[in-house]
Amino acid sequence: xxxxxxxxxxxxxxxxxxxxxxxxxxxxxxxxxxxxxxxxxxxxxxxxxxxxxxxxxxxxxxxxxxxxxxxxxxxxxxxxxxxxxxxxxxxxxxxxxxxxxxxxxxxxxxxxxxxxxxxxxxxxxxxxxxxxxxxxxx
Amino acid sequence: xxxxxxxxxxxxxxxxxxxxxxxxxxxxxxxxxxxxxxxxxxxxxxxxxxxxxxxxxxxxxxxxxxxxxxxxxxxxxxxxxxxxxxxxxxxxxxxxxxxxxxxxxxxxxxxxxxxxxxxxxxxxxxxxxxxxxxxxxxxxxxxxxxxxxxxxxxxxxxxxxxxxxxxxxxxxxxxxxxxxxxxxxxxxxxxxxxxxxxxxxxxxxxxxxxxxxxxxxxxxxxxxxxxxxxxxxxxxxxxxxxxxxxxxxxxxxxxxxxxxxxxxxxxxxxxxxxxxxxxxxxxxxxxxxxxxxxxxxxxxxxxxxxxxxxxxxxxxxxxxxxxxxxxxxxxxxxxxxxxxxxxxxxxxxxxxxxxxxxxxxxxxxxxxxxxxxxxxxxxxxxxxxxxxxxxxxxxxxxxxxxxxxxxxxxxxxxxxxxxxxxxxxxxxxxxxxxxxxxxxxxxxxxxxxxxxxxxxxxxxxxxxxxxxxxxxxxxxxxxxxxxxxxxxxxxxxxxxxxxxxxxxxxxxxxxxxxxxxxxxxxxxxxxxxxxxxxxxxxxxxxxxxxxxxxxxxxxxxxxxxxxxxxxx
Numbered sequence: 001x002x003x004x005x006x007x008x009x010x011x012x013x014x015x016x017x018x019x020x021x022x023x024x025x026x027x028x029x030x031x032x033x034x035x036x037x038x039x040x041x042x043x044x045x046x047x048x049x050x051x052x053x054x055x056x057x058x059x060x061x062x063x064x065x066x067x068x069x070x071x072x073x074x075x076x077x078x079x080x081x082x083x084x085x086x087x088x089x090x091x092x093x094x095x096x097x098x099x100x101x102x103x104x105x106x107x108x109x110x111x112x113x114x115x116x117x118x119x120x121x122x123x124x125x126x127x128x129x130x131x132x133x134x135x136x137x138x
Numbered sequence: 139x140x141x142x143x144x145x146x147x148x149x150x151x152x153x154x155x156x157x158x159x160x161x162x163x164x165x166x167x168x169x170x171x172x173x174x175x176x177x178x179x180x181x182x183x184x185x186x187x188x189x190x191x192x193x194x195x196x197x198x199x200x201x202x203x204x205x206x207x208x209x210x211x212x213x214x215x216x217x218x219x220x221x222x223x224x225x226x227x228x229x230x231x232x233x234x235x236x237x238x239x240x241x242x243x244x245x246x247x248x249x250x251x252x253x254x255x256x257x258x259x260x261x262x263x264x265x266x267x268x269x270x271x272x273x274x275x276x277x278x279x280x281x282x283x284x285x286x287x288x289x290x291x292x293x294x295x296x297x298x299x300x301x302x303x304x305x306x307x308x309x310x311x312x313x314x315x316x317x318x319x320x321x322x323x324x325x326x327x328x329x330x331x332x333x334x335x336x337x338x339x340x341x342x343x344x345x346x347x348x349x350x351x352x353x354x355x356x357x358x359x360x361x362x363x364x365x366x367x368x369x370x371x372x373x374x375x376x377x378x379x380x381x382x383x384x385x386x387x388x389x390x391x392x393x394x395x396x397x398x399x400x401x402x403x404x405x406x407x408x409x410x411x412x413x414x415x416x417x418x419x420x421x422x423x424x425x426x427x428x429x430x431x432x433x434x435x436x437x438x439x440x441x442x443x444x445x446x447x448x449x450x451x452x453x454x455x456x457x458x459x460x461x462x463x464x465x466x467x468x469x470x471x472x473x474x475x476x477x478x479x480x481x482x483x484x485x486x487x488x489x490x491x492x493x494x495x496x497x498x499x500x501x502x503x504x505x506x507x508x509x510x511x512x513x514x515x516x517x518x519x520x521x522x523x524x525x526x527x528x529x530x531x532x533x534x535x536x537x538x539x540x541x542x543x544x545x546x547x548x549x550x551x552x553x554x555x556x557x558x559x560x561x562x563x564x565x566x567x568x569x570x571x572x573x574x575x576x577x578x579x580x581x582x583x584x585x586x587x588x589x590x591x592x593x594x595x596x597x598x599x600x601x602x603x604x605x606x607x608x609x610x611x612x613x614x615x616x617x618x619x620x621x622x623x624x625x626x627x628x629x630x631x632x633x634x635x636x637x638x639x640x641x642x643x644x645x646x647x648x649x650x651x652x653x654x655x656x657x658x659x660x661x662x663x664x665x666x667x668x669x670x671x672x673x674x675x676x677x678x679x680x681x682x683x684x685x686x687x688x689x690x691x692x693x694x695x696x697x698x699x700x701x702x703x704x705x706x
Contacts, residue, residue: 018518053614056379062349062391100349108637130615132380133603 021131029076029083029112036074036087036114042122047073049113051127058105058131066098067115067123073099107131184484185474186364187413188276189501190269193284194463194561196318196453197291197302197581199505201258201492204464206446207530208246209700213633214611216423217703221283221445221460232448243466244446244488250526253566256491260465262305263505264490268468269309270498278363281311282370284441284461285419287491288330289318290561292577293512298326301508303333308504313337313343313359317375317419317442320387321535321583325573327387328354335574339372339417341402346391357402363581366413366475367405371435373418375430375442377617381607383584385669392422392615396431403434412476412478415439423613425572429453437471442618444530444560448487457483464563466490516574521684525692528564529579532608532620533631533698537562537579540690541676542625544683545662549589549673550689552646554626555663558620571684576677580664585675587664598641601629606637619696627653628697643699 019116028039033042047067052119064072075085088099108131114124210379223231225245236239242252243259268471272279286308288299299322306314313336320327331338331354341357344350351357358371403414416435419423421442429438430453437450438458446462450471461469467487473480509516529535538556545554562579567570588682592600600622607617609631621631630643644653653659664676684690 050397054377054393054617056346056377056384056391056393057500132607135599 017125028102029078032074032076033083033112033114036116037122040120042114042124043079044123044125045048046117047113047115047123047125049111049127051111051129054130054132055105058107060102060130061105062100062102063111065113065115066096066097067113067117068097069117070097070115071118073097073113073115075101075103076112076113077103077105077109077115079105079107081106085111107130143150150528151494152351157223158205165400167551171348172669174435176447179657182493184472185482187366187368187473187475188272188279188363189415189437189439189469189471189473189652190272190279190281191284191417191439191459191461191469191471192465192467193263193280193419193439194286194444195262195290195302195465196286196463197289197294198260198464198563198578199262199291199301199305199508201261201264201295202464202578203253203258203566204260204466205249205528205530205564206244206246206527207532210425210530211532211609211633211700211702213609213703214613216426218611220451221443221447224337238246239489239491240448242385243491244448246530249528249564250566253357257493259492260311260372261492261497262465263499263501264492265465265468266309266498266501267495268488268636270488272470273436274363280313280361280368280370281309281468282415282417282419282439283311283314285314285316285374285441285578286318286441286463287314288322289582291581292574293508294517295577295581295583297415297508299330303330304508305501307335307505308501311336312361313339313370313372315339315372315374315417315419315441316343316355317378318382318582320378320383320390322386324387324389331355337370337372339370340374340392341371341399342376342392342395343372343374343396344391344393346389349374349391352390353546355518357398359404360406360411364506367410368415368475368536369409369411370415370417371399371402373408373416373420375419376424376620380405381617381619383665383667383669386583393522394420394428396428399428400432403432404613407434411474413437413475413480418442421613421616421618422458423616424618425458426451426453427613429456429458437483439469439471446487450483450485457485461487463561477620508528518573519570520573520576520681521688521690523565523569524567525688526564526567527571529562530560530620531684533700534623534695536693537564537622537693538623539625539693540684542623542681542696543693544680545587545664545676546625547686548679548682549587549662551589551626551660551662552648553592553659553661554625555600555661556623557665558622558623560619571690573681574682574687576684580675580680581676584666584671585664585677586666586673587662587676587679588659588671588673590664591658591659593656593658594644594653597627597653597659597661598644598655601641601644602637605631605640608641609633610637623694624698626696628699630699632701634701647696 036081050064112126337359340355445460445464447460457683542554594603
């Protein structure tokens with residue numbers, strides 16, 4: 001063994017993360033959405049989610065979301081043990097209804113953003129983010 | 139309009155112009171096709187702007203042999219599409235005769251025989267002659283370097299890229315973008331970039347902490363050429379911190395960032411750019427996808443995946459040019475730009491036949507000066523090969539088979555792993571193997587040959603992960619490169635399956651037994667992206683192995699059974 005303990009752990013963690021079954025937290029994602037929308041119908045459009053195609057570091061993935069006219073936006077990481085990332089609230093004087101943050105992703109998964117609009121309607125979008133071991137560039 | 143065949147002949151004959159004529163079979167073939175130099179010169183210069191593109195030199199200053207791949211599979215929409223065709227399919231697609239110089243330059247068949255007939259390729263002193271000849275036609279031609287320049291040889295490693303910087307500066311590029319350069323580490327990259335007498339570009343090179351464009355690298359540069367305002371936008375390799383050790387350059391973040399690319403295109407157009415060129419290290423399929431998303435780019439000069447194409451590929455209004463690797467080709471792109479837009483394009487992929495193109499003596503002297511301090515190492519003969527040693531191919535390369543064998547033997551392992559990189563020249567049967575040759579396929583700043591234990595389950599995860607980076611049908615999720623090379627273990631890969639289901643039949647070759655997911659195997663490998671990896675540098679491992687063999691003979695490649703995508 002010539003890997004240091006830390007590297008071995010890093011490899012092991014990556015392996016565990018990648019081996020985890022996608023969709024395992026499906027139920028709690030749905031629950032989180034239901035809690036946010038109160039069961040209302042969720043439309044599409046008018047919300048933009050910017051994520052990297054492949055995460056450079058699964059522990060800190062930059063995510064940006066924007067929905068003009070939103071009063072709040074909820075972010076969900078569907079493949080995380082706890083999919084609830086957080087909710088951004090915008091007051092009536094907020095200049096732009098956009099937010100950016102960094103989130104931790106345990107594995108390749110879809111990130112979902114749902115906005116509550118000023119008229120009480122909901123709209124959603126999602127983006128897949130790949131988390132990889134990497135290591136063999138051309 | 140020129141027919142395709144004429145067009146290709148032009149490409150070829152252009153090279154012969156620059157060298158002394160009358161060398162062996164080249165002149166004979168040229169005579170058979172009745173090339174007329176006046177006619178060629180008349181055709182040579184077109185429009186009012188000339189771009190010269192060279193990319194993925196990987197530190198190769200001197201002429202070499204380079205065999206193109208036999209297996210280069212395209213997935214998704216790129217099934218059977220350029221550049222994912224090889225051999226006879228490639229010849230048919232471009233109307234190239236078997237056994238011709240272009241066949242030798244662009245395909246793999248009969249490589250040894252054709253290498254004997256046509257000789258070595260590349261050498262930056264030959265490249266200099268070609269660039270000078272183009273500049274004689276069009277003195278203000280732009281030279282654009284697609285990156286992977288400061289990496290890949292003994293001298294480049296020992297001088298931390300200085301040899302390449304010195305020689306490239308003498309060729310006078312106008313702009314450059316980046317990939318492996320970053321494996322020199324942030325401090326050295328900063329030092330070298332700050333000293334460059336030309337533009338260091340990358341619209342997708344961001345400050346990792348603030349997620350905003352990095353100060354050291356401009357997104358684009360304007361040039362005035364032939365009365366045309368040209369914007370060159372840089373696009374560095376998007377997946378550097380994943381494919382290479384991110385801990386060596388933690389200050390930087392990359393990604394494709396096509397929305398930002400669109401912003402940059404709109405910005406330069408608003409500032410009056412009449413021609414927008416993207417100098418890209420995306421890789422070919424990523425460039426194709428990006429060209430379908432970002433509007434307003436006229437020409438993408440494509441690098442990273444080492445494809446050499448005799449014709450541009452058009453996506454919408456964007457023309458993609460692929461110029462090969464290892465100094466083997468220069469692309470010349472002549473453009474007619476009028477009334478604020480591109481009206482026409484003429485392109486030549488010029489193979490650098492080292493025996494036909496006279497070296498530029500000043501550049502030869504400069505190259506030799508870079509090599510002089512290391513000449514004893516460079517020329518040290520370690521052994522000899524009776525086999526053709528090459529690297530390119532999706533699953534196997536005989537160089538990698540040899541490296542994997544060296545890891546098994548020298549590190550006393552059951553299984554070995556070697557990265558699926560696409561750089562590294564070929565050696566012909568009968569050639570000596572020098573220390574320089576070994577470094578040319580191994581030199582890097584994270585060379586440690588580790589020895590560790592991995593379970594069968596983890597090995598499968600590694601193969602699935604790399605397999606998806608190569609064969610995911612979405613080009614934006616591909617990282618370029620080829621499949622990780624494996625020694626001591628065979629496997630089957632079903633390319634159309636999703637990640638997790640591609641790999642099967644993993645078999646330990648020493649016993650013929652199936653790999654047990656729960657058992658631990660002793661695995662040796664190199665080029666780990668993890669910080670603190672320990673072990674001897676891979677070139678010492680390979681040198682020790684070849685030293686014991688004396689002569690490398692043709693070995694059996696690691697068995698990889700692959701199931702092609704439907705319709706391929």
